[in-house]
Structures are given as C-alpha cells and as structure tokens.
Amino acid sequence: MIPVSVVTGFLGAGKTTLLRRVLSDPAWADSAVVVNEFGEVALDHELLAASEEVLVNVSTGCLCCLVRTDLGTTLMDLARRRAAGEVPAYRRVLVETSGLADPAPILHALMTEAAVAETHRLHSVVTLVDAVLGPVVLERHPEARWQVMLADRVLVTKPDLGDAAAAERAVQALQPGLDVRAAERGAAEPAWLFAPGEPAVPQEAVARHSEGVGSILIEREAPVAALALTLWMQALAEHAGAKLLRLKGLAALAEEPARPMVVHAVQHLVHPPEWLAEWPGGERRTRIVLIGQGIPRHFPARLLAAIEAEVATA
Numbered sequence: 001m002i003p004v005s006v007v008t009g010f011l012g013a014g015k016t017t018l019l020r021r022v023l024s025d026p027a028w029a030d031s032a033v034v035v036n037e038f039g040e041v042a043l044d045h046e047l048l049a050a051s052e053e054v055l056v057n058v059s060t061g062c063l064c065c066l067v068r069t070d071l072g073t074t075l076m077d078l079a080r081r082r083a084a085g086e087v088p089a090y091r092r093v094l095v096e097t098s099g100l101a102d103p104a105p106i107l108h109a110l111m112t113e114a115a116v117a118e119t120h121r122l123h124s125v126v127t128l129v130d131a132v133l134g135p136v137v138l139e140r141h142p143e144a145r146w147q148v149m150l151a152d153r154v155l156v157t158k159p160d161l162g163d164a165a166a167a168e169r170a171v172q173a174l175q176p177g178l179d180v181r182a183a184e185r186g187a188a189e190p191a192w193l194f195a196p197g198e199p200a201v202p203q204e205a206v207a208r209h210s211e212g213v214g215s216i217l218i219e220r221e222a223p224v225a226a227l228a229l230t231l232w233m234q235a236l237a238e239h240a241g242a243k244l245l246r247l248k249g250l251a252a253l254a255e256e257p258a259r260p261m262v263v264h265a266v267q268h269l270v271h272p273p274e275w276l277a278e279w280p281g282g283e284r285r286t287r288i289v290l291i292g293q294g295i296p297r298h299f300p301a302r303l304l305a306a307i308e309a310e311v312a313t314a
C-alpha cells in the first residue's frame with residue numbers, strides 16, 4: 001500500500017514553499033508529488049521542478065471537481081510506472097491541492113474508489129493557514145473551513161508577518177483540540193507534518209465552492225520594466241484588495257530578461273520576488289495568473305498597459 005498525504009490550505013498559504021523544503025530533506029526526497037492548480041497555466045510545477053528532481057504531475061483545473069478522473073488516474077499511472085521501474089521507487093505520495101479545493105471529494109475518492117483504495121492508503125491531511133490572512137479567509141471562504149475541519153493537523157505559516165496566535169484561535173474554533181504548530185517558510189518537522197493521521201471519510205463527493213471565483217491570465221512576449229511591474233502589483237493589491245485572492249507568475253524584466261522573476265501576491269500582501277536560475281522549458285515569456293472574485297476580466301491587463309505607458313514617458 002502506498003501512503004498518500006494531502007497538503008492543503010487556501011490560496012497562497014505556503015504549500016509549495018513547504019513542499020520545496022520537505023523535498024530538500026534527503027530523508028523525504030523519495031516522495032512523489034502530485035500538484036493541482038487552479039488557473040490557466042501551471043506554475044507550481046515549474047517552481048518545484050526547477051528546484052528539485054522530483055516527480056510532479058499537474059492538472060490545471062479544480063482537482064476536487066475532476067477528482068474521479070484526474071487524481072485516481074494520476075495515482076494509478078504513477079504506481080504503474082513505479083512498478084515498471086520507469087520512475088524511482090517513491091515511498092509515499094504527497095498531493096498538493098489547489099488553494100480553492102474542497103478536500104472532501106478528494107479524500108472521498110482516495111478512500112472509496114476501488115482501484116485506488118486497493119493500492120493506496122490515505123495517510124494524513126495537513127492544512128496550512130496563513131498567519132496574516134488566515135482568520136479572514138476562514139470567515140469568508142467555505143473551502144478554507146473544510147480544509148481545517150478535515151485536517152489531522154494544521155501548520156500556521158508566515159508567523160514572521162502576522163499573528164500566529166490569532167490564526168491558531170480561528171483554527172481551534174473550527175476544530176477544538178486540533179494539533180496546531182507554526183513555522184516560517186515551511187521549516188516544520190516533516191515527521192510531524194506527515195505523521196499518520198485519522199482522516200475521516202467525508203460523505204461529500206461533490207465540491208462546495210466560493211461563488212464567482214475565476215482566473216485571469218496575463219501573457220506578454222515583450223519584457224516589462226521592473227518599475228511598471230512593481231507599481232502594477234501594488235496598485236492591484238491596494239485597489240482589488242480582498243477580491244485579488246492570488247497573483248503569481250514568472251516575469252521577464254526588461255532589466256534582466258535572461259532569468260525569470262517569480263512574483264507572488266495574496267490579497268493585499270505582496271511578497272518579495274524570487275529568481276529562478278533559468279526559464280523553465282526555455283520559454284522567455286511573462287505569464288502571470290490572477291485568481292479573483294469579481295475582478296473585471298480586462299482590468300488587470302489595461303491597468304498594466306496604462307502604468308507601462310506612464311513609466312515609459314517618465
């Protein structure tokens with residue numbers, strides 16, 4: 001039986017950061033990782049793959065809605081390749097769900113779908129709650145509440161930026177007595193994170209979602225001036241505020257087009273950019289995904305064009 005652990009948590013809570021850290025530990029590098037993202041392009045896959053030699057499978061779309069076909073097929077296909085020696089003999093599977101996933105149908109499928117349940121065992125569910133936005137997110141988004149209610153343990157992330165104790169109280173209000181710890185940038189003990197849990201079999205096979213959430217893709221062939229990009233992200237975070245659930249992507253800067261800058265924002269919080277050593281797949285193109293609730297479709301691209309024009313004339 002192959003143990004499967006589910007890593008969940010709302011958009012931008014720090015799931016990819018945690019997995020990168022876990023996979024850099026030699027004792028945990030023999031894990032297969034299945035990443036699911038919401039949005040039109042998959043970036044986590046590139047961020048993870050760019051940093052580590054791991055198995056990554058991606059499906060864009062919502063795993064909890066595609067779960068019958070996608071997750072089951074992915075796990076069975078991986079297991080077949082493992083048995084055939086086509087991929088390393090991984091010892092466990094870590095599933096990173098999309099931030100918008102209701103974990104109930106995912107857990108339901110893992111535990112009840114015959115072929116999967118015969119070869120895989122649901123081992124544990126760890127949910128990430130961000131210390132900055134966690135309490136508000138838990139109040140506003142049903143997916144985030146289900147993620148906590150179905151967790152075996154919760155890791156509070158970004159304690160360096162927010163009130164970890166308040167986030168823990170919000171978590172305990174949903175599941176009193178839950179094992180909660182805080183760690184910065186995924187620096188939690190993997191043996192604790194992935195200790196065996198007692199996942200409940202949820203009744204729900206159908207996902208429950210926040211209303212009106214959609215993704216917008218910004219693509220650019222020409223590099224963008226660093227100042228324009230920074231001003232655009234700040235303006236979006238300030239003006240779209242809570243409607244901007246997530247922004248992330250790879251940007252080609254006019255000042256340094258040879259390597260991609262990784263940009264991240266979560267609601268009003270703009271994280272400092274990071275750099276990748278090279279463009280994944282060699283494609284030097286800015287690709288930024290916004291996940292929003294009620295953001296007009298053309299607003300982000302028009303705002304960027306207006307700021308670029310302003311910066312060019314300054």
Ligand SMILES: Nc1nc2c(ncn2[C@@H]2O[C@H](COP(=O)(O)OP(=O)(O)OP(=O)(O)O)[C@@H](O)[C@H]2O)c(=O)[nH]1
Pocket residue numbers: 009010011012013014015016017018044098099157158159160161183184185186246248264271272
């Ligand atoms: N200061 C600080 N930043 C963090 C911490 N954990 C994650 N981040 C930053 O938060 C941003 C989002 O982190 P990700 O790991 O991409 O979050 P995610 O949950 O995988 O995001 P989605 O897949 O879009 O839901 C990145 O800029 C990270 O560097 C932390 O503990 N402290």
